Amino acid sequence: MPELPEVQALAERMAEASAGRTVARVEVLSVQVLKTFDPPVSALEGRAVEGVGRYGKFLDLRTTGGPHLVLHLARAGWIRHRAAFSAKPVRPGRGPLALRLVLDDGSGFDITEQGTTKRLAAYVVTDPHLVPGIGRLGADPLGEGFTPAVLAGLAAGARQRLKTFLTDQSVLAGIGNAYSDEILHAARLSPYAIASALGEEQVAQLYTAVREVLGSAVAQAHDAPADALKSEKKAALAVHGRSGEPCPRCGDTVRSVNFADKSLQYCPTCQTGGRVLADRRLSRLLK
Template structure:
């Protein structure tokens, strides 16, 4: 799933190609992709794109004096740019194509989604906040206003584990499964540690790890074409997706805890005092 750094890079990639261009057609292909009906998608046609912005993990194509096309790529969605789209309109079917945006001149992009679970979502709205997921977003962790004290306030009273809090989009926008693992590894904290239990020093460490990890990832991703972002993300991860490999910091073996539909990775030496974490269903360390 693309997270804040990749979505930020995609916003830049699309912004360079869409800004100042006119939308000719917007064609939904998958039945499940469009989540709104007012304004209609046709309201985007003939409009000039003025910007492409990011809200958490949502992308927002802004048009002049018109609606916004907002979309969330979910777990298996992606953006595919084409300098020359096929002249014939796409036909609905079982393929990965979900929605096509064609610009005047013939270029444009497709939203695609692999797999059978169709969660990619597109919205045509007057304002991004009309999208429920955007309206619920917590603060952006890379915004200037996101200070150490803001993070401390968000964690205060949270009786949930750090892993879950970092992934909660209503608490902090844009962090998902991969970068929550990376942030906790950099902060040398257990993913099962209770958020409200952090000391002042631990809060300082988490804040520094969060900002540095995300900024570094954005820096690595910026400037890459859309098709190269997935490989760039994977190459920069130190523990996530690296079960069984050596931790690049201490050399211990990276371990995994499996969930029903995902997993987390961590280093016992760096994060849990050398103790392997129990199965997530036990919600505690092995004694």
């Protein structure tokens, strides 16, 4: 799933590729993708692109004097810039292509989603905060207003396990399954620790890990070629997706806890005092 660093990189690439351009047309190719009807998607056409920003894991393409196109890539969505498109029309509902945005110079973007579970979402709105997911977002962990005191306040009122706390978008916007594992490993904290039980030093460790892990990932994504964003992300991960491999810090074996639709990875030596966490595959902990 694209998380904050990848979404930030995609926003930057979209902004660069669409600078000075006008939306020529928007083709909705999946019946599930468009979540709004007023304004219509045609309201974007003929509008100059003003910029592309990010709210958590949401992308926001702004048009001058017109609506916003807000995208959430969900688990399997992606965006690819095209210098030009084939003259052959695309049949709606076939293949991974969900939405196509064509600019006035013939270039544009294909928004795709792999797999059979379709969760990718597009919204055409006058204000991005009208999108329910954006309206519920918590603090941006790389924002200027995110301080150790803010994190301490959020943690103090949260009876959640740290894994859930970090991935709760109403608490911290943009952190998902992969980077939460990386942050907790960097902070040497158990994913099962209760957020409100953290001491002052542990909160400081967590804050430092959040800023350093995400900051490093944003820098890496900024420098990576567009087609290599996914592979570069995977290659840089220390524990996420590396169950059975040695921890790069201590050499212990990275362990995994599997749930109904996702998993977490951690190092027992670095994070749980050597204790191996029970693998409750049907747990509802992370729902």
